[in-house]
Amino acid sequence: MRVFNFSAGPAVLPEEVLRQAASEMLEYGNSGMSVMEMSHRSKDFENILFTAEQDLRDLMNIPDNYKVLFLQGGGWTQFAMIPLNLMRNKVADYIITGQWSKKAAGEAAKYGVVNEVASSADKNFSYIPDLSNLNITPDADYVYICQNNTIYGTTIKNLPNTKGKLLVSDISSMFLSQPIDVNKYGIVYGGVQKNVGPAGVAIVIIREDLIRDDVLPFTPTMLKYKTHADHKSLFNTPPCYGIYICGLVFKWLKKLGGVEAIYKINTEKANILYDYLDNSKLFKGTVEKKDRSLMNVPFITGNKDIDAKFVAEADKAGFKNIKGHRSVGGMRASLYNAMPIEGVKKLVEFMKNFERNNLN
Numbered sequence: 594m595r596v597f598n599f600s601a602g603p604a605v606l607p608e609e610v611l612r613q614a615a616s617e618m619l620e621y622g623n624s625g626m627s628v629m630e631m632s633h634r635s636k637d638f639e640n641i642l643f644t645a646e647q648d649l650r651d652l653m654n655i656p657d658n659y660k661v662l663f664l665q666g667g668g669w670t671q672f673a674m675i676p677l678n679l680m681r682n683k684v685a686d687y688i689i690t691g692q693w694s695k696k697a698a699g700e701a702a703k704y705g706v707v708n709e710v711a712s713s714a715d716k717n718f719s720y721i722p723d724l725s726n727l728n729i730t731p732d733a734d735y736v737y738i739c740q741n742n743t744i745y746g747t748t749i750k751n752l753p754n755t756k757g758k759l760l761v762s763d764i765s766s767m768f769l770s771q772p773i774d775v776n777k778y779g780i781v782y783g784g785v786q787k788n789v790g791p792a793g794v795a796i797v798i799i800r801e802d803l804i805r806d807d808v809l810p811f812t813p814t815m816l817k818y819k820t821h822a823d824h825k826s827l828f829n830t831p832p833c834y835g836i837y838i839c840g841l842v843f844k845w846l847k848k849l850g851g852v853e854a855i856y857k858i859n860t861e862k863a864n865i866l867y868d869y870l871d872n873s874k875l876f877k878g879t880v881e882k883k884d885r886s887l888m889n890v891p892f893i894t895g896n897k898d899i900d901a902k903f904v905a906e907a908d909k910a911g912f913k914n915i916k917g918h919r920s921v922g923g924m925r926a927s928l929y930n931a932m933p934i935e936g937v938k939k940l941v942e943f944m945k946n947f948e949r950n951n952l953n
């Protein structure tokens with residue numbers, strides 16, 4: 594029996610996609626073999642890769658002067674690749690809105706000077722600071738953000754005024770959840786295991802002029818964007834099966850009406866939960882309303898024992914992985930694209946019942 598999986602990542606995938614993958618497990622098309630067994634140089638796999646890229650381009654309206662790279666190493670490898678490839682002046686500005694931007698900044702600090710130009714650490718990252726007039730460093734190579742904070746449940750809704758500097762954004766936990774204008778970024782990237790596919794693939798969308806040979810001199814071959822761009826993500830063996838599943842998810846999303854359509858559904862899903870949280874006498878959200886994420890919804894009761902009881906009872910009732918991250922506590926429901934609206938409705942029903950039984 595399938596459960597409602599509210600995991601923050603790896604996370605729920607569309608059932609339709611899993612069924613199709615299952616039906617193609619032993620034989621993909623007329624190839625006589627599984628995608629896992631194919632040469633990455635075969636026509637069949639090239640077709641899977643290039644179709645996935647085109648579908649992603651269609652879904653996100655990616656302009657022609659941007660390359661799409663399918664890489665390995667998850668989000669963390671990008672924390673290093675970004676400074677290695679972009680730090681010509683060896684200075685970058687980081688906006689710290691949670692653990693992931695903090696970790697990215699820590700990695701960049703190995704290669705150059707990192708300036709924290711804004712931070713919401715003072716209130717445990719429960720809000721997004723004003724980013725409209727930052728003290729941008731004159732010779733900064735780029736400005737870095739984590740656009741959706743998976744752990745804290747906030748989203749940067751107004752992009753920072755970078756004062757002409759390149760913007761780099763980690764969109765791991767909001768990939769394809771709502772429309773974004775790729776033109777506003779130098780690089781947008783994410784690990785796919787939150788909202789797009791299985792762990793093992795990271796997608797990097799990078800403006801062509803940023804793909805250069807003059808990276809930091811000690812940069813490993815595998816960590817140069819140019820290596821992968823020159824070979825259309827086929828420099829070495831890519832994460833073939835993961836890319837294939839991403840491709841199926843792209844098709845699923847296109848059939849559903851694309852990013853605009855899923856954005857509507859995601860908004861509806863998030864509103865169901867937030868509306869309840871705002872009216873509940875037991876549960877409450879942990880972040881400022883204006884900065885709330887559509888994807889990750891942390892909430893607490895204010896009592897650790899009741900939180901633990903809720904998590905245990907929810908788990909028994911088939912609402913899985915709803916325990917919050919240790920740095921926030923309480924609960925977190927991740928409402929990624931593949932979470933059906935019934936999942937959210939049933940969760941809220943369950944919460945209402947729990948509230949009735951546990952409020953004295």
Ligand SMILES: *Cc1c(COP(=O)(O)O)cnc(C)c1O
Binds near residue numbers: 602667669742765787
């Ligand atoms: C999960 C996550 C990461 C880390 O990804 P890995 O693939 O585990 O390295 C980075 N950024 C964000 C926003 C995430 O949610």
